[in-house]
Amino acid sequence: MSTPLPIYLTRGAHEAPSDGLCLLEAVSNYFNGEHTDDPRCVSPLLASFGRRLNDYLPDDLRQRLVPFVPRMINTNDDGLDVARSFLVLDWLVRTLLPNRLDKAGRHEDADYLRSLHQITDEPSAYAAKDALTSARLDTFTVTSYYILVIYSISPWTSGELIKAASRFIGQTADRDLYIEAINLLDRMISGGNYA
């Protein structure tokens, strides 16, 4: 995008476009002019995460979602939802959890999790689970407990990963974590492919 879209995003949902637009309403408006916060052209995982992230971000950071508006179109049924789910799981294990451990002064444990291989599929997901349950992280935090609960849910695309990530974002006031969440949505839209 050479010129930014003339959009100012606000917390959703809105009765009419004149009341404001949230991220998903902006996508729908840009796509075919319809006013809805659940446009059919968007992957349900992206829609679910996008709606929540839009609502949790402070006003200034919310505007960083504007460039995503055209990119979210035609992501439904694009075959990337499994890859997107693993991106979320990877974010929970290698971004969110280390962030929490750092705050608790457990920098070595945080670095250990960051040093794990990226989670991109089931084998790497279960390798990370082994790391989470290893003696090294002998003190479970609520965050790691929640992540281990998520491992018991199938399929990966069920949406529970998105809800978990969103719940953590909704409970924080940490701008660094907000920015990491925006970066996650960015990676999710492209399905992790930067070829």
Added chain:
Amino acid sequence: MLDLELSVGPHSDPAEGTCFLEAVALIAGEPHSDRPRCVSPMLGKLGRRLNDHLPDDLRQRLIPLIPRMVGTADDGLDEAREQLALDWLFRTYVPTWLDLIGLGEHSTTLRNTPQLDDAVPIMLSARAAAKATADKVDWKAAVTAAHAATMLASRATASTAPALVAETAAVGAARVTAWPVLKPVVTTLQISAIDLLDRMMPA
């Protein structure tokens, strides 16, 4: 240290173990409790009793349901849940016992009765038939089937249904302890009750 494995609750401290509802409180960010505020009281009661009466291995099947319990308080779905529970009692729980003692006709009638209000006379005749079979089939199954029919005929309404589902879990656990021969069918019903809890929550 928190243990992912669910155990019989409640626990005074999370370090001693976690039951299903305590795990819900934990991930919802609420104080340690087996009555988290974010859970529909009806689902909470059912979840607590299922947790406590399921055998250790089946109890772990509640783990994937933990996040979905969050936010069910005041979600407006409790009436629909009562209907699901009533339907399960009449169309799954009692018919399973009746089938076991060869009363397939009664269970078919029950499964095909559109209005559960009309099911009481069917239940009473099923109870009489169950008692009559006691000398022909395994009397332990017959006694349990008659008990199930009696319980529903006298006490089942939409509002009591979730509590009665919880009661079937307690009955099943007690029966298996006393009469291990009934374990296979009780296990089937316990798995079915977990599936019911699953269906009671938003997808």
